[in-house]
Amino acid sequence: xxxxxxxxxxxxxxxxxxxxxxxNRESISQATRERVLQAARELGYRPSxxxxxxxxxxxxxxxxxxxPSLPDQYNPILDRFLQSMAEAxxxxxxxxxxxxxxxxxxxxxxxxxxxxxxxxDGLILSATNRNDPRIRYLLDERFPxxxxxxxxxxxxxxxxDVDGSAxxxxxxxxxxxxxxxxxxxxxxxxxxxxGQHRLExxxxxxxxxxxxxxxxxxxxxxxxxxxxxxxxxxxxxAMGEGRRPSAIACVSDLIAAGALNAATDMGLEVGRxxxxxxxDDAPIAHYIRPPLTSIRQPLAEVAERAVxxxxxxxxxxxxxxxxxxxxxxxxxxxxxxxx
Numbered sequence: 001x002x003x004x005x006x007x008x009x010x011x012x013x014x015x016x017x018x019x020x021x022x023x024n025r026e027s028i029s030q031a032t033r034e035r036v037l038q039a040a041r042e043l044g045y046r047p048s049x050x051x052x053x054x055x056x057x058x059x060x061x062x063x064x065x066x067x068p069s070l071p072d073q074y075n076p077i078l079d080r081f082l083q084s085m086a087e088a089x090x091x092x093x094x095x096x097x098x099x100x101x102x103x104x105x106x107x108x109x110x111x112x113x114x115x116x117x118x119x120x121d122g123l124i125l126s127a128t129n130r131n132d133p134r135i136r137y138l139l140d141e142r143f144p145x146x147x148x149x150x151x152x153x154x155x156x157x158x159x160x161d162v163d164g165s166a167x168x169x170x171x172x173x174x175x176x177x178x179x180x181x182x183x184x185x186x187x188x189x190x191x192x193x194x195g196q197h198r199l200e201x202x203x204x205x206x207x208x209x210x211x212x213x214x215x216x217x218x219x220x221x222x223x224x225x226x227x228x229x230x231x232x233x234x235x236x237x238a239m240g241e242g243r244r245p246s247a248i249a250c251v252s253d254l255i256a257a258g259a260l261n262a263a264t265d266m267g268l269e270v271g272r273x274x275x276x277x278x279x280d281d282a283p284i285a286h287y288i289r290p291p292l293t294s295i296r297q298p299l300a301e302v303a304e305r306a307v308x309x310x311x312x313x314x315x316x317x318x319x320x321x322x323x324x325x326x327x328x329x330x331x332x333x334x335x336x337x338x339x
């Protein structure tokens with residue numbers, strides 16, 4: 001590799017002079033500047049981005065840590081968010097340092113080490129929840145961060161989120177427009193803030209339609225637990241013609257896949273005998289049979305907004321918006337349409 005000393009030797013100047021030229025110091029004469037640049041071109045010298053960042057007191061790295069999915073599960077939304085975030089960071093001259101952590105407590109330790117060693121200029125969080133210890137730690141440290149998701153309403157921090165309540169409300173309103181009145185919901189545990197937001201949309205849409213919710217139609221399953229969704233759906237659909245739900249709104253696409261397959265295994269035609277809607281519009285929604293009606297999250301916009309907000313904080317500026325709630329989109333497919 002060509003070093004700065006090689007450029008200095010070729011140009012007949014000191015390494016300090018080369019550094020001044022490459023960093024656009026005005027005290028260098030035009031003739032010397034041109035000689036140094038010519039030597040750099042001839043040698044194919046490329047300055048170290050890391051070294052430049054250290055001189056500027058910045059790493060030009062943004063940290064992101066997340067809990068890896070279990071072998072029998074997957075989280076395509078966070079995978080797509082990571083890709084979108086990396087692309088957004090690159091457009092702004094930064095890179096993402098991605099560090100998986102098996103638990104929230106491990107993640108706090110990861111952040112503590114990154115903050116202590118100045119490895120990153122700021123952090124992006126996802127899968128946030130109430131009383132989130134990561135957010136509390138970063139607020140106490142006054143370290144720049146932005147979250148994909150909300151937490152305690154009294155905590156003042158920068159976040160971008162998708163309106164899950166509006167999303168599930170769109171799904172239920174779509175089912176109501178098709179004539180369904182016995183609409184069930186497969187929800188996440190009450191401990192999930194994201195799940196609670198989505199469940200609120202279901203309850204709001206049913207209340208607005210003047211429909212009472214049968215307690216047996218609202219079942220909580222472990223987050224992204226396909227098997228739990230499958231078994232819960234079989235139990236609901238075994239209630240009998242007059243009571244079983246004619247439609248099921250689900251808080252994720254993997255949950256919806258469990259519901260869809262349970263209905264099919266019971267001899268029901270999804271779309272005609274029972275409608276199923278998901279949330280996230282994961283890639284699998286296009287390929288399962290029948291294709292799944294789902295709620296699409298604007299993940300590219302979430303990532304771009306989060307990166308912009310974080311870079312403003314990193315540079316000591318106030319973002320134009322510090323708390324952004326984006327609207328999702330209903331994508332209608334055959335799982336809710338009679339054949």
